[in-house]
Amino acid sequence: MASGIKDKVAILGMGCSNFGERWNNNAEDLMVEAFTEALGDAGIDKSQIDAAWLGTAIEEQHVGKSAVPLSMALRLPNIPVSRVENYCASGTEAFRGAVYAVASGACDIALALGVEKLKDTGYGGLPQRNRGSVNDLFWANASAPGSFAQLATAYRAKHGIDAGDLKRAMAHISIKSHENGSRNPKAHLRNRITEDQVMNAPMVAEPLGLYDCCGVSDGSACAIVTTPEIARSLGKTDLITVKALQLSASNGLEAQHNSWDGSYFVTTRAAAKRAYHEAGITNPRDQVSMFEVHDCFSVTELVTMEDLFISPEGGAVKDVMDGFYDADGRVPCQIDGGLKCFGHPIGASGLRMIYEMYLQMNGRAGERQRQDDPSIGMTHNLGGFPHQNVCALTIVGREGV
Amino acid sequence: MDLGILATGGYIPRSRLQRAEIARAHAWFNPGLKGLAKGERAVANWDEDSVTMAVEAARDCLTDMDRDAFAGVWMASTSFPFQDRQNAGIVADALHLKRGLMTLDLASSQRAGTSGLSVALQTAAGSDGAILLTASEKRPTKAAGPLEMTTGDGAAAVLVGRGNVIARFLGGHTEAVDFVDHFRGEEGSYDYNWEERWVRDEGYMKIVPDAVNAVLAKAGVGAKDVDHFCFPAAARRVAGMLARKIGLPETSVADNLQAVCGETGAAHPVVMLAHAIERAQPGEKILITGFGQGCDALVFEATGALADRPAGTGVTGHLERRREDSNYNRFLALNNLMTMEQGIRAEVDKQTGLSTHYRNKDMAQAMIGGECTSCGTLQFPKSNICVNPNCGAVGTQEDHPFADKVARLNSFTADRLTFTPDPPAYYGMVQFEEGGRLMCDFADIDPDAELAVGMPMRMMFRVKDYDRKRGFRRYFWKATPVGSQKAKKG
Numbered sequence: 001m002a003s004g005i006k007d008k009v010a011i012l013g014m015g016c017s018n019f020g021e022r023w024n025n026n027a028e029d030l031m032v033e034a035f036t037e038a039l040g041d042a043g044i045d046k047s048q049i050d051a052a053w054l055g056t057a058i059e060e061q062h063v064g065k066s067a068v069p070l071s072m073a074l075r076l077p078n079i080p081v082s083r084v085e086n087y088c089a090s091g092t093e094a095f096r097g098a099v100y101a102v103a104s105g106a107c108d109i110a111l112a113l114g115v116e117k118l119k120d121t122g123y124g125g126l127p128q129r130n131r132g133s134v135n136d137l138f139w140a141n142a143s144a145p146g147s148f149a150q151l152a153t154a155y156r157a158k159h160g161i162d163a164g165d166l167k168r169a170m171a172h173i174s175i176k177s178h179e180n181g182s183r184n185p186k187a188h189l190r191n192r193i194t195e196d197q198v199m200n201a202p203m204v205a206e207p208l209g210l211y212d213c214c215g216v217s218d219g220s221a222c223a224i225v226t227t228p229e230i231a232r233s234l235g236k237t238d239l240i241t242v243k244a245l246q247l248s249a250s251n252g253l254e255a256q257h258n259s260w261d262g263s264y265f266v267t268t269r270a271a272a273k274r275a276y277h278e279a280g281i282t283n284p285r286d287q288v289s290m291f292e293v294h295d296c297f298s299v300t301e302l303v304t305m306e307d308l309f310i311s312p313e314g315g316a317v318k319d320v321m322d323g324f325y326d327a328d329g330r331v332p333c334q335i336d337g338g339l340k341c342f343g344h345p346i347g348a349s350g351l352r353m354i355y356e357m358y359l360q361m362n363g364r365a366g367e368r369q370r371q372d373d374p375s376i377g378m379t380h381n382l383g384g385f386p387h388q389n390v391c392a393l394t395i396v397g398r399e400g401v
Numbered sequence: 402m403d404l405g406i407l408a409t410g411g412y413i414p415r416s417r418l419q420r421a422e423i424a425r426a427h428a429w430f431n432p433g434l435k436g437l438a439k440g441e442r443a444v445a446n447w448d449e450d451s452v453t454m455a456v457e458a459a460r461d462c463l464t465d466m467d468r469d470a471f472a473g474v475w476m477a478s479t480s481f482p483f484q485d486r487q488n489a490g491i492v493a494d495a496l497h498l499k500r501g502l503m504t505l506d507l508a509s510s511q512r513a514g515t516s517g518l519s520v521a522l523q524t525a526a527g528s529d530g531a532i533l534l535t536a537s538e539k540r541p542t543k544a545a546g547p548l549e550m551t552t553g554d555g556a557a558a559v560l561v562g563r564g565n566v567i568a569r570f571l572g573g574h575t576e577a578v579d580f581v582d583h584f585r586g587e588e589g590s591y592d593y594n595w596e597e598r599w600v601r602d603e604g605y606m607k608i609v610p611d612a613v614n615a616v617l618a619k620a621g622v623g624a625k626d627v628d629h630f631c632f633p634a635a636a637r638r639v640a641g642m643l644a645r646k647i648g649l650p651e652t653s654v655a656d657n658l659q660a661v662c663g664e665t666g667a668a669h670p671v672v673m674l675a676h677a678i679e680r681a682q683p684g685e686k687i688l689i690t691g692f693g694q695g696c697d698a699l700v701f702e703a704t705g706a707l708a709d710r711p712a713g714t715g716v717t718g719h720l721e722r723r724r725e726d727s728n729y730n731r732f733l734a735l736n737n738l739m740t741m742e743q744g745i746r747a748e749v750d751k752q753t754g755l756s757t758h759y760r761n762k763d764m765a766q767a768m769i770g771g772e773c774t775s776c777g778t779l780q781f782p783k784s785n786i787c788v789n790p791n792c793g794a795v796g797t798q799e800d801h802p803f804a805d806k807v808a809r810l811n812s813f814t815a816d817r818l819t820f821t822p823d824p825p826a827y828y829g830m831v832q833f834e835e836g837g838r839l840m841c842d843f844a845d846i847d848p849d850a851e852l853a854v855g856m857p858m859r860m861m862f863r864v865k866d867y868d869r870k871r872g873f874r875r876y877f878w879k880a881t882p883v884g885s886q887k888a889k890k891g
Contacts, residue, residue, distance in 0.1 A: 122745050123745055123746070125818055128745075128746040128748075128749045128819065128820065129749065130749060130750070133754045133757040134757060134761055136751075136753075136866070137753075137757070137758065137761055137764070137765040137865070137875065137877065138764065138765055138782070138839070138841070138865075138877050139840070140828035140829075140840045140841050140842050141819055141820075141821060141826055141828065141842055141866075142816070142819060142826075142828055142840070143816050143818040143819035143826075145814075145816065145818055146814045146816030146818065146819060146826065146828065147814075147840075149814035149816070150812035150813060150814050150829055150830065151812070153812045153813055153814070153829075153854055154811065154812040154830075154854065156854075157812075157854035157855070202817075203815075203817055204816075204817055204818050205814045205815065205816040205817060205818060205825075206814055206815040206816075206825075208814075251788075252784070252788050253788060253790060255838070255839070255840060256780045256781065256784075256788040256837070256838060256839070257778070257780070257788045257789060257790070257838075258832050258836060258837070258838055259790075261811070262811050262812040262830055385840075387830065387840055
């Protein structure tokens with residue numbers, strides 16, 4: 001049995017650009033913005049970085065292919081740089097590369113950076129694009145909201161939940177994230193919204209209305225990781241270490257085998273079990289201090305809280321309505337505003353989630369700082385569609401917890 | 402063994418545009434249209450063309466038939482989607498027929514359907530296998546013209562051969578006359594028509610009687626013994642005038658479906674034949690005519706085998722499978738008579754790699770998936786490794802056809818973000834009762850009718866994507882609620 005990643009790698013520094021409609025900035029500007037903050041936070045010189053990973057998904061729309069865009073933007077000294085892509089989970093994929101490199105001993109210090117410049121595509125949502133020459137022959141003409149909306153129909157059918165009740169719980173999720181986003185100076189959307197606004201918003205893909213969908217943004221986020229020993233030798237105390245890194249990719253069961261009912265994520269459940277095991281967590285509802293999950297759509301967040309084994313199956317509606325996941329609830333979810341309001345520059349999102357955990361555990365989250373001394377944070381970064389996806393989970397926490 | 406018709410099928414698209422709405426829209430421009438503003442016309446959906454309608458008519462015709470015994474699949478139309486790519490070949494491929502058969506397109510005249518039928522009978526007379534003749538039409542018409550009012554979209558299919566025929570072939574005759582009542586030239590997208598009164602007096606009334614009298618003489622059938630006279634032209638009064646002139650019983654004049662469908666061009670004589678056979682009693686004589694640069698006339702006699710034919714949906718059933726549509730703007734948009742601002746999502750390049758297409762043709766055109774011979778799991782598409790998590794056998798899958806299987810709705814949405822010519826885009830996961838599933842587009846969804854998890858769905862052959870830049874289109878199968886399909890009998 002593998003020993004896992006727990007406490008083998010510490011976060012030395014992190015950075016995150018402002019997310020939003022960055023009309024006046026190129027992807028290069030966003031990368032430098034996030035990196036400059038992370039480098040300053042780490043307190044090292046650029047020359048101390050041994051290797052780097054770039055996460056970006058729709059690269060043809062901004063930076064182009066390969067690792068060169070990162071290496072050029074940061075003027076890295078000809079070190080190994082890899083570009084990784086795994087749908088919307090590309091940011092976590094970059095983090096995984098850097099963390100594993102340090103854990104293996106191949107690097108002392110590694111960099112993970114995610115970036116996406118979506119607002120030059122001309123689209124309101126994610127750009128429409130081809131899915132591969134064979135897939136295009138038969139795949140449904142689906143958009144992201146249309147694919148995720150189907151979670152709602154299947155979830156309702158399975159648990160016998162009234163359409164209005166589910167829609168209200170979904171609305172609460174979005175209202176909560178807007179509330180949280182309003183306290184985050186780097187967030188894309190900082191306005192508060194009401195239930196009436198959500199319930200009466202134009203329909204995008206039934207039953208998802210405008211406020212059930214996250215924003216698409218420009219942005220970049222960055223992490224510099226090293227071993228706990230090196231971090232201490234650089235003068236760092238109260239280390240935040242990586243407790244678990246898990247990834248699960250669909251193998252076609254959901255899309256092709258009738259054992260899946262469409263109401264949950266097969267991958268998230270598989271990855272969550274492994275992540276808790278890796279981190280030594282036996283009762284996640286009590287042991288995890290906070291979550292950042294992939295709330296691309298309100299209903300995604302709702303079912304994800306069951307797939308992460310926090311709410312009981314069919315019980316997320318009640319937890320959501322009880323305020324369990326609110327900023328002042330038992331286990332806050334999306335305390336930074338989430339994809340919904342912090343924004344969703346695809347390649348950056350996974351790292352942005354970890355960034356919030358890092359700030360909260362260091363007591364640097366400003367107005368939205370949790371006062372109960374959070375010690376374990378979990379991020380959930382999902383790419384693809386409910387019936388065909390990749391799910392990347394990260395658990396970070398205080399060293400020794 | 403008798404020579405004749407072994408089976409018939411029909412297909413009329415679901416949407417029925419109210420003619421009063423067309424006339425109302427054009428009252429300022431052509432108030433004369435009001436005279437034609439009764440009833441409704443069948444309108445093909447944005448993802449239907451003459452090929453997809455021919456496939457649906459053929460599937461209807463082949464209900465419970467052995468598909469391995471055919472000698473040919475032919476398609477008659479004047480509105481083929483491809484000028485140089487055999488359209489009948491697409492029909493045969495969608496039906497997943499063997500390669501060893503004669504596929505053939507019959508074109509260029511409103512007589513294409515009846516001439517095709519005539520030649521199919523001659524060919525089948527000397528052949529071991531039957532000929533499946535499809536006739537289908539989606540005729541382009543200009544806005545505010547009479548043809549927009551009187552035409553409709555639709556298709557029919559007849560299986561012609563020797564055997565236990567439901568209608569025995571008694572004889573056929575063709576008068577070839579280059580009488581140009583209308584034409585559509587190489588450079589033109591629409592028909593050009595000459596004066597209706599001249600067409601009636603010098604065309605219909607002079608050419609049709611010659612053809613009919615000749616065929617009745619050949620067949621040894623008296624004019625007064627004809628029970629069903631199928632004359633496809635839109636004006637009903639002309640059929641009655643012809644019947645009187647020829648001596649056909651007044652009661653024999655068949656409904657030309659003008660009120661409920663419209664004239665389906667080259668397909669219409671075959672649509673009317675299928676419709677007549679659906680209602681015929683054994684022993685009744687059916688006379689069909691096709692008019693266009695002359696006239697074809699064919700005579701059939703219904704047989705006792707009619708009672709043994711399994712019930713497809715037929716022309717009658719498809720006429721009942723209707724949804725009233727009063728949105729003339731949509732008709733204009735879907736028929737490219739109006740330039741719509743489609744938005745940036747319509748700009749995605751839909752190029753098809755022809756090599757990719759050919760390699761995956763069974764999957765994409767015939768909806769062939771896989772059946773694992775190790776564990777029995779059905780799956781779509783067919784793959785190298787079985788998807789059953791408890792199996793995973795490699796290289797065990799055999800071809801399994803899904804097109805005619807019933808599925809249940811597993812999840813769905815109505816998407817207003819993705820581009821479709823007729824929003825919202827309905828799609829979702831359908832799960833076949835015997836195994837296998839796919840996330841696919843839906844067809845002909847009624848926005849007023851509720852979709853529900855668990856409801857039965859059937860597959861229809863449709864256009865998946867149009868590649869406007871290159872003039873190509875690719876086809877695939879879409880799911881539609883079973884309830885929208887009614888059987889023609891009981």
